[in-house]
Amino acid sequence: MPEYASILFSEVLKILMLLVPVLVSVAMIVWLDRRVWAFVQKRRGPNVVGPFGLLQSLADALKYIFKEIIIPASSNKVIFILAPIITMTLALISWAVIPFSEDFVLADINVGILYLFAVSSLGVYGIIMGGWASNSKYPFLGAIRSAAQMVSYEVSIGIIIINVLLCVGSLNLSDIVKAQESIWYIIPLFPMFVIFFISALAETNRPPFDLPEAEAELVAGYQTEYSGMMYAMFWLGEYANILLMCALGSILFLGGWLSPINIFPFNVIPSPMWLILKILLLFILFALVKAIVPRYRYDQLMRLGWKVFLPLSLTWVVLTAGYLMYFDLLPGN
């Protein structure tokens, strides 16, 4: 029994070593998001709490913890409480397979990319459950919008992932990174990177695709009835998902933990640092898009997903496969 206990202890320790930094960086990223947004609009943004306002998220979190959790009387209470828990849990468990360097990964599973895709497709349940269980009109409309949006854009993300997998020949995330040692996939697959970036915006309900919480029409969408810590959990889960999408983008297209060029000043920097820098770069792009682009209309959003991105990425799959086949570059041969 002591060996079981020691295995359990070391695994729990590893998980904590991963989750605590993720949660802290989620809090920091919210601050960064607001700062970037403010700088684009020539405002100052949060700059009062702590140096440069760095502790603003902490202060917000404290406020949320001490606020009362209000559960509407006509809501379906079990599902109402489950929804933020599911959102948060799903956003955190996907980090298990992200490789931070060659040997620094919690679970190096064979089907890592499928796992990520499966978990992100489950993410829609948190929102649907929250919207339905609130038993109120705005949350329900927001949830339906959000579910339709996430299901649509998942299709194009899936096909983009197929493009990358054709070049790699493995579903393992570490193998995907290692395959990019000669060239990052952003160069041969640049159009796919652009589509992936826009689809990731839609998948995480970020502006300009934040229709589910379009405040002008739906108050706050599926979160309308939530308060206190439960609201904060939705919000943490959302930002953890955004970070995850940035991580996925940097693993699929920007070479994950690899340094841009393998010469002296660059290859001294530890590899997890490179992944973090790439995630930050993509996140700043996310934040900039939020600040400069107006919100889409819903039918335009659906048109973009189904009539533009889906055919385009499918065509690109055929092109990639044909190219690899013709020049005999298919992996595994």
Next chain:
Amino acid sequence: MIAHAVVFYIFSLIAIVSAIMVTVSRNTVHSVFFLILDFISISCLFIMIGAEFLGMIMLIVYVGAVAVLFLFVVMMLNVAQQKNEWFVASDSSSHIPIGLLVSLVIFSELLIVIGGWKYKAELQDSININLNLNLTNTQSLGSVIYTDYVHLFQLSGMVLLVAMIGAIVLTFRKRSGVKTQSYLRQISRERNEGVELIDVETKKGVKIDA
């Protein structure tokens, strides 16, 4: 090994209990949520026997797509009203014989399947697939599906495509008087189509033909 067994029994218990709850629970939306829980625990069982590809595909297809559509349809229904019509109406007893018949058919099918289980070894011998145990099961699945069974695979794809197009054709109707946005027309419009300059005489006004 003990830990493996314990985890197996936990997942199968969740699967069985949630399968029962799908039929027992009064609220249709709860039923769908239990169905989702059932799918998830079944895919965990798949992963436990080493079929991680099947488990993940099960999660993506059934939980990520099919069950979302189920949930959509069920949420749109007025559950309370439907409950009254089905369970309280006087002719509710007429559903019982049909239900019994269906469950009898399913039960006998299950018996046949489980009865056939004891021929499993012979069945495995009769299938001539060469499995390379060094490959991951994603690779071996791909190498079988796309070579020996490519026609069946393509055929099942066609069946799904026909079903999808059929559903669209059946529900699609052209409605008149709906204003839709045509990007091509919007962009290709020129000044002389949209704007007309008219000299308006004083105190006479102008007639606009709509």
